[in-house]
Amino acid sequence: MLIKKPADIRPSEITSESNYLDRRQFIGAGSIAGASLLAGPALGAIVPEGDRAQLPDVRKSPFSTSEKPNSYEDITTYNNYYEFGTGKGDPFRNAQDFEARPWSVTVDGHAAKTGTFDFDDFIKPFDLEERIYRMRCVEAWSMVIPWVGISLADVVRHHQPTSKAKYVAFETLHDPKRMPGQRRRVLDWPYREGLTIAEATNPLTILAVGVYGEAMPNQNGAPIRLVVPWKYGFKGIKGIVRISFTEKRPQVSWNISAPHEYGFYANVNPEVDHPRWSQASERRIGSGLFAARIPTQMFNGYGDQVAHLYDGLDLRKNY
Numbered sequence: 001m002l003i004k005k006p007a008d009i010r011p012s013e014i015t016s017e018s019n020y021l022d023r024r025q026f027i028g029a030g031s032i033a034g035a036s037l038l039a040g041p042a043l044g045a046i047v048p049e050g051d052r053a054q055l056p057d058v059r060k061s062p063f064s065t066s067e068k069p070n071s072y073e074d075i076t077t078y079n080n081y082y083e084f085g086t087g088k089g090d091p092f093r094n095a096q097d098f099e100a101r102p103w104s105v106t107v108d109g110h111a112a113k114t115g116t117f118d119f120d121d122f123i124k125p126f127d128l129e130e131r132i133y134r135m136r137c138v139e140a141w142s143m144v145i146p147w148v149g150i151s152l153a154d155v156v157r158h159h160q161p162t163s164k165a166k167y168v169a170f171e172t173l174h175d176p177k178r179m180p181g182q183r184r185r186v187l188d189w190p191y192r193e194g195l196t197i198a199e200a201t202n203p204l205t206i207l208a209v210g211v212y213g214e215a216m217p218n219q220n221g222a223p224i225r226l227v228v229p230w231k232y233g234f235k236g237i238k239g240i241v242r243i244s245f246t247e248k249r250p251q252v253s254w255n256i257s258a259p260h261e262y263g264f265y266a267n268v269n270p271e272v273d274h275p276r277w278s279q280a281s282e283r284r285i286g287s288g289l290f291a292a293r294i295p296t297q298m299f300n301g302y303g304d305q306v307a308h309l310y311d312g313l314d315l316r317k318n319y
């Protein structure tokens with residue numbers, strides 16, 4: 001990606017973490033009193049508003065890895081979210097004041113149940129599950145993240161796609177006033193992503209609404225983002241406002257921007273290098289600068305669940 005390599009990140013880019021920790025302690029101390037205030041208009045909402053709000057009734061998923069999750073700090077201070085800047089520390093710094101409410105999600109295209117839904121109504125029919133997933137970024141770093149989310153297969157079924165729906169396309173909010181990174185044309189905004197309907201309905205695919213049992217931090221894509229753990233991280237579109245059932249394969253942001261480097265499928269594949277670097281191994285964030293790189297696994301280790309989706313497809317051509 002046309003961004004800084006992890007090794008280029010200056011410590012100064014993330015020094016605001018100490019302020020952040022102070023803020024967290026402050027919020028933690030006030031959370032019981034604060035919860036009712038923060039809840040305000042969203043009283044009774046499934047995903048409450050406000051920082052560090054605990055999500056209710058989260059059940060554990062059998063799809064979780066037993067690997068140790070990265071710390072909350074790793075997950076929320078080392079991000080890619082170009083709508084808030086291209087540096088790894090930028091989303092943490094620039095997204096703190098972003099208001100992810102009110103929020104609505106439009107479902108359109110080839111489906112019986114389309115419309116624009118308030119975020120809470122959109123997720124209300126579905127169970128919240130904790131899914132601890134290995135996440136592999138195309139830049140050859142990785143993390144283990146305890147997402148909280150809803151099954152995208154359930155969401156797809158609920159909206160009753162017709163037989164014409166072959167793909168599911170996603171779009172991020174486009175609002176340069178609230179997303180300062182959109183004032184520069186680093187990408188063709190809004191950020192767009194897509195999956196085949198089979199990928200979208202695979203049991204591993206989720207729409208995530210939180211991490212570590214708490215509402216999604218802004219920098220990770222509040223209030224709702226896609227998580228597809230066998231694909232490179234850029235498929236995991238954040239701040240989703242539109243989900244479209246399409247007949248034709250949708251245009252997706254990184255493929256539009258650099259088609260020779262980023263394909264539509266973006267499956268994690270240690271055997272197919274990025275034109276500018278190897279994909280054979282990865283650096284686990286938080287393991288220390290001198291920690292050994294770990295070998296990258298085909299489909300990020302999720303081959304048993306997803307390899308069949310690509311039977312007969314040449315994965316060198318369909319990267």
Ligand code: MTE
Nearest residue numbers: 079080081082172191220233234236237238
């Ligand atoms: N979604 C939007 N809207 N904008 C982005 O810039 N970056 C992608 C993806 N989703 C991005 C996005 C990339 S490159 C990665 S690696 C993941 O978000 C990072 O997710 P995380 O910061 O929660 O780890």
